[in-house]
Amino acid sequence: xxxxxxxxxxxxxxxxxxxxxxxxxxxxxxxxxxxxxxxxxxxxxxxxxxxxxxxxxxxxxxxxxxxxxxxxxxxxxxxxxxxxxxxxxxxxxxxxxxxxxxxxxxxxxxxxxxxxxxxxxxxxxxxxxxxxxxxxxxxxxxxxxxxxxxxxxxxxxxxxxxxxxxxxxxxxxxxxxxxxxxxxxxxxxxxxxxxxxxxxxxxxxxxxxxxxxxxxxxxxxxxxxxxxxxxxxxxxxxxxxxxxxxxxxxxxxxxxxxxxxxxxxxxxxxxxxxxxxxxxxxxxxxxxxxxxxxxxxxxxxxxxxxxxxxxxxxxxxxxxxxxxxxxxxxxxxxxxxxxxxxxxxxxxxxxxxxxxxxxxxxxxxxxxxxxxxxxxxxxxxxxx
Amino acid sequence: xxxxxxxxxxxxxxxxxxxxxxxxxxxxxxxxxxxxxxxxxxxxxxxxxxxxxxxxxxxxxxxxxxxxxxxxxxxxxxxxxxxxxxxxxxxxxxxxxxxxxxxxxxxxxxxxxxxxxxxxxxxxxxxxxxxxxxxxxxxxxxxxxxxxxxxxxxxxxxxxxxxxxxxxxxxxxxxxxxxxxxxxxxxxxxxxxxxxxxxxxxxxxxxxxxxxxxxxxxxxxxxxxxxxxxxxxxxxxxxxxxxxxxxxxxxxxxxxxxxxxxxxxxxxxxxxxxxxxxxxxxxxxxxxxxxxxxxxxxxxxxxxxxxxxxxxxxxxxxxxxxxxxxxxxxxxxxxxxxxxxxxxxxxxxxxxxxxxxxxxxxxxxxxx
Numbered sequence: 147x148x149x150x151x152x153x154x155x156x157x158x159x160x161x162x163x164x165x166x167x168x169x170x171x172x173x174x175x176x177x178x179x180x181x182x183x184x185x186x187x188x189x190x191x192x193x194x195x196x197x198x199x200x201x202x203x204x205x206x207x208x209x210x211x212x213x214x215x216x217x218x219x220x221x222x223x224x225x226x227x228x229x230x231x232x233x234x235x236x237x238x239x240x241x242x243x244x245x246x247x248x249x250x251x252x253x254x255x256x257x258x259x260x261x262x263x264x265x266x267x268x269x270x271x272x273x274x275x276x277x278x279x280x281x282x283x284x285x286x287x288x289x290x291x292x293x294x295x296x297x298x299x300x301x302x303x304x305x306x307x308x309x310x311x312x313x314x315x316x317x318x319x320x321x322x323x324x325x326x327x328x329x330x331x332x333x334x335x336x337x338x339x340x341x342x343x344x345x346x347x348x349x350x351x352x353x354x355x356x357x358x359x360x361x362x363x364x365x366x367x368x369x370x371x372x373x374x375x376x377x378x379x380x381x382x383x384x385x386x387x388x389x390x391x392x393x394x395x396x397x398x399x400x401x402x403x404x405x406x407x408x409x410x411x412x413x414x415x416x417x418x419x420x421x422x423x424x425x426x427x428x429x430x431x432x433x434x435x436x437x438x439x440x441x442x443x444x445x446x447x448x449x450x451x452x453x454x455x456x457x458x459x460x461x462x463x464x465x466x467x468x469x470x471x472x473x474x475x476x477x478x479x480x481x482x483x484x485x486x487x488x489x490x491x492x493x494x495x496x497x498x499x500x501x502x503x504x505x506x507x508x509x510x511x512x513x514x515x516x517x518x519x520x521x522x523x524x525x526x527x528x529x530x
Numbered sequence: 531x532x533x534x535x536x537x538x539x540x541x542x543x544x545x546x547x548x549x550x551x552x553x554x555x556x557x558x559x560x561x562x563x564x565x566x567x568x569x570x571x572x573x574x575x576x577x578x579x580x581x582x583x584x585x586x587x588x589x590x591x592x593x594x595x596x597x598x599x600x601x602x603x604x605x606x607x608x609x610x611x612x613x614x615x616x617x618x619x620x621x622x623x624x625x626x627x628x629x630x631x632x633x634x635x636x637x638x639x640x641x642x643x644x645x646x647x648x649x650x651x652x653x654x655x656x657x658x659x660x661x662x663x664x665x666x667x668x669x670x671x672x673x674x675x676x677x678x679x680x681x682x683x684x685x686x687x688x689x690x691x692x693x694x695x696x697x698x699x700x701x702x703x704x705x706x707x708x709x710x711x712x713x714x715x716x717x718x719x720x721x722x723x724x725x726x727x728x729x730x731x732x733x734x735x736x737x738x739x740x741x742x743x744x745x746x747x748x749x750x751x752x753x754x755x756x757x758x759x760x761x762x763x764x765x766x767x768x769x770x771x772x773x774x775x776x777x778x779x780x781x782x783x784x785x786x787x788x789x790x791x792x793x794x795x796x797x798x799x800x801x802x803x804x805x806x807x808x809x810x811x812x813x814x815x816x817x818x819x820x821x822x823x824x825x826x827x828x829x830x831x832x833x834x835x836x837x838x839x840x841x842x843x844x845x846x847x848x849x850x851x852x853x854x855x856x857x858x859x860x861x862x863x864x865x866x867x868x869x870x871x872x873x874x875x876x877x878x879x880x881x882x883x884x885x886x887x888x889x890x891x892x893x894x895x896x897x898x
Contacts, residue, residue, distance in 0.1 A: 179807035180823075404809075412806035413826065423802045425603075427792035428563035428822040428836075430785065438814045443807040444564075444823050447785075457807070 148227065150283055150340070151263045152196045153254070154187055155247055156271035157204030162392045165492065165513045171203065173271030174210040175396070176475050176493070178403050178412065179441040179456045182213055183390060184271035185421045191269075192220045193417050194279035198227030198261055201271070202250045204234055204243060219420045232257060246361030252350040258343065266346060268339040268363065274399050275336070275387040276417055282340055282381050292345045292376040293368070295319065296338035298383050308334035309364050311380050319378040322368050333380055336387055339363060345376065386411070397490060397511040400456050400473050404439055426459050434465060450480070464499075471511075488512065495519060532670055534662075534722065535611075535646040536575035536583035538568065541630035542742055543653050544692050546771045549893040550871060554593035557654035559775070560854050560872070562782055562791070562798075563835050564822040566597050567769065569800045570659070571652040571720075576604045577796040578662040580650060582611030584640050586633040588618055597801055604799045614640055629741030634732040641725055649728055653719040657778065658766035659794045662722070665760040669722045674758045676727075676748060678704060679720040681762040686714060689774035693717060694749070696759050704757040707749045718762060723748075727755075765790035776869060776889045779835045779852050783818055805838050813844070829859070837872075850886070874898065 160172025167175060173184035191199055199222060203210055216222075217229035232254050234243050244250035251258075251268065258266060265286065267279055277296070286294040297311055305326070312321040312331045323329065349367050353359050359366045371378055386408045390396045403409045412419050426445030431437060436451040445460040450467030458476040463469055466483035473490045480486065481499035488505035491497065492515035501523070505512045514522070540557050550559050557568040568585075575583050583606060587594060594615075600606075601613030619625070619636040627635040634641075641649070648669070650662060662679070669677040680696045695713035697706040707717065721744075731747040740746035748755065765787050767778040782788045792798060805824025810816065815830040824839035829846035839856040842848060846863040853859070857870045860878040867884035870876070871894040880898055884890030892898055 406811075409809065413809070413824070418804050419806060420804055423804070425797045425799050425802065427788075427797065428820045429808060430788055431816045431819050431821065432785070433818045435817060437810050437816050439812045440810045441807040442810065442821075452810075 148198055148261050148263045150265040150267055151198040151261050152191050152267040153251055154199060154201045154269050154271050155250060156184055156201050157244055158272055159205040164393055165515055169206055170209040171205045171207060174213055176458055179443045179458055181421045186274050187269050187271050188220045189420045190277055192420055196279060199229045200232045200257055202232045213422050219422050247363045248350060248353055248367050249361035252354045263343055266341050266343050270337050273389050276411055277383060285381050286340045289379045291379040292342050293371060293378045294340045294381050296336045296383050297333040297380045298336055298387050299332050300334045302332050305329035305332045311335055313380050317380045319380055324364060393513055394510050403441060404454060533646040534580050534648040534650045534666060535644040536580040537649055537651045538571050538585045539630055539651055540587050540654060543655055544770055548772055549891045552893055555590040558594040558597055560837055563820045563837055565798060565800045568654045569798055570657045571654050572604050573799045574660050575650060582644055584614040584616050586616055603801050627736045630743050631735050635736060647725050648722055649725050650722050655768055655770050656718040657769060659791050659798055660762060666722060668760050672758060675724055675756040677722040678759045679718045679762050680715050680759045681718055681766055683714045683716055689768055689771050690716060698759045702758045704759050783833055803838055
C-alpha cells in the first residue's frame with residue numbers, strides 16, 4: 147500500500163489556445179524553450195517524490211503519449227508504480243469519454259484501488275508552477291482533513307474570474323464560490339487537491355449516479371462535501387502560478403520566464419525541471435547576432451537580432467532579422483530580414499525572407515503556423 | 531547479414547593534455563560545448579549500426595564510467611549486445627600478455643560471444659561524424675583482411691606527427707605503414723578486421739611477447755595480410771595535445787565545420803542532461819560562439835565555446851576561450867585565450883590572458 151498516488155488530469159482540449167491546440171492536447175503545448183506545459187506538474191511529482199502517477203488523457207493524446215513514454219525523464223519508469231497513461235476505454239458494460247474531472251477519476255477507481263493509497267493527489271497538467279506536494283500532504287494530515295485544496299491569493303479585482311474559497315481564519319473552508327460577482331475572499335482554487343481516498347471514493351460513486359451532475363470537482367464534488375460538513379481545508383501557496391488558458395496568458399507565462407526572479411526557476415538545482423530531452427548540438431550564435439533577454443535552446447542557429455524572445459530547439463534566424471517578444475517553436479526557420487513582434491510561431495513553420503509581422507502592444511499576440519502564414523501572405527502581400 | 535561489433539581501444543593513445551588529464555583519461559575530456567572525446571567514436575559506431583561496443587580502459591576512468599553509464603544515451607542499454615567496459619585483469623598468474631594484448635587476452639569472451647564476424651576498432655582522438663557503412667561494404671566486397679580508415683590532411687600540424695601514414699597503391703591496397711611526416715595520408719586509428727583473424731593475431735602476438743596489437747600484429751605483418759585503405763572525407767580532427775584541443779574547438783566556430791561535425795542526419799550522441807535553455811539577460815552580447823544549455827549570460831562572449839551551465843556575470847568579457855561545465859565567471863572579469871576546466875570559479879575583476887599558441891589552462895574546480 148502506498149501513502150499517496152497522483153492523478154494528473156491531462157485531457158483538456160484548451161479551446162481558447164486556438165491553433166496551438168489544433169492537433170495536440172493543451173498539456174502537450176511547447177513551453178519555455180524546451181518543455182511542454184505538463185512538464186511543470188510532472189517535475190513537481192518527481193521532486194515531491196510522488197512515485198505512482200496516473201495521467202488521464204482524452205483529447206488528441208498522440209504527442210502527449212509519446213512525450214510521457216515510460217516516464218523515464220521524470221524517473222517514473224519504476225518496477226512498481228511509476229507512470230500509467232489512462233485513456234477512456236470501453237469494457238463489458240460499454241464505456242464513454244470522460245465527461246468531467248470527477249468522472250475521469252471515477253472511471254479509474256479500479257486503477258487507484260490497485261495501489262490502495264491512503265490519499266489521492268488530483269492535479270492538472272495545464273498550470274505553470276513549482277510546488278512541493280509533500281507540504282500539502284503534511285498539512286492535510288495535520289488538520290485531519292477529508293480534502294485539502296491549494297489556493298493562491300489573487301488580486302481582488304480579478305477574484306471574480308476564479309473559483310473562490312471562503313475560509314475561516316484557520317483556513318477551514320466553509321463555502322465555494324465559482325466565479326462570484328461579489329467575492330468574499332481572494333483565495334482562488336488552483337485545481338490542486340488532496341483527498342483521503344476512502345472519502346473521495348464514496349463521493350465519486352454517489353456523484354456518478356446523479357444524472358444532473360456535471361461530474362466536476364469544483365462544481366459537484368467539493369460543494370457536496372461542504373454540504374455534508376466534511377473537513378475541507380485550504381493550503382495557501384505563495385509562489386508563481388499561472389493558468390495558461392488563453393493565448394495572452396500563454397505568451398505572458400513564456401515572457402515571465404525571462405524575468406530575473408521567477409526565471410531562475412528553470413535553473414534551480416534543488417527543483418530541477420525534467421523533460422524528454424534530445425541530442426541536438428549546442429546553439430551556434432553567428433558573428434552579427436545580437437541576442438539579449440531571451441531563452442534559446444540547443445540546435446539553434448542565430449545570425450539576426452533576438453530580444454525578449456523564446457526559441458525552442460532547431461530554430462534558424464537568418465541575418466538581418468529582428469525577433470522581438472516572440473516565441474518560436476521547434477524547427478522554425480526565419481528567412482533574411484524578417485521582422486516578428488509579439489508572434490507565436492508554431493513548429494516547423496518557414497517564414498519567407500523579408501516577412502514582417504508586428505502585433506501591437508494592446509492586441510493579443512498572434513499564433514501562426516504554415517497554413518495561417520500562407521493565408522496571410524496571399525491576402526496582403528509581404529507586408530502585414 | 532554481416533555485421534560488426536565495436537571496440538574502442540584507449541590503451542596506446544598518446545596524450546599530452548596536462549591539466550585536462552590530471553583526473554581523467556583523454557577519452558573523457560569535454561569537447562565542442564557538450565560532448566566528450568569518446569562520444570565521436572562511440573556515436574559513429576552506433577550510427578553505423580553496431581549494437582555492441584567494448585571499451586579497453588586502464589586508468590583514470592572514473593569520469594569515463596560516469597559519462598557512459600549504462601550506455602542508454604547511445605542506445606546501448608540493450609538486452610542483446612550493449613556496452614562493455616573492459617578493464618584489464620592482473621590476477622591470472624599464467625597471464626603473460628602485455629599492453630593492449632592483455633585486454634584482448636583477458637576479454638576473449640567478448641569477442642567469442644559476439645555474433646558479428648567483423649570488428650570495428652577505434653581510438654578516441656579522431657573526431658568526426660561518420661557512418662562506416664560504406665567502409666564496411668568496401669571491406670566485404672574486396673574480401674580484405676583489414677581495412678584501415680585514412681584521411682588526407684591539407685595542412686599538417688604538430689599533433690599529426692605521432693600518427694601513422696599510409697602508403698597504398700592506386701586501388702587502395704596498403705603497401706606500407708610509416709612514420710613519414712611529410713605523407714599527408716594519415717591513419718585515423720579506425721579499422722575493420724575479421725574477428726577470427728583478430729583472435730589469431732592476438733595469440734601470435736602473445737606468443738612473441740609483443741605489447742601492441744596494431745604495431746606488432748598488423749603493421750609488422752603487413753606483407754602477409756590483405757590490408758586496404760578507405761578514405762574518410764569531410765570534416766575531421768586529430769586531438770592529442772592541449773594546442774590541438776584548443777585549435778580544434780576554435781575551428782568549430784567556423785559554421786561550415788560546425789555543420790559538418792554536428793548537423794548531419796545522424797547526431798553525435800552524448801549524455802543527456804536536464805539543463806534549461808540558455809538564458810540571455812538584458813544587455814548580454816554574444817558573437818560567433820557555441821553555447822550549451824544551462825548557461826546564463828549577462829556579459830560579453832566572443833569567439834568562444836561554452837559548455838553546459840556556465841554563468842557569465844555582468845561586465846565580464848570572454849574571448850577566444852573554452853569554458854567547461856558549470857564554471858562561474860564573476861563580474862568585471864576579462865578572459866582571453868583561456869581554457870577553464872569544469873567547476874572553475876573566476877572571482878571579480880580578474881584578468882587572465884593566454885596566447886593563441888599556448889592558451890592558459892585552469893585545472894578543474896580551482897578558484898582564481
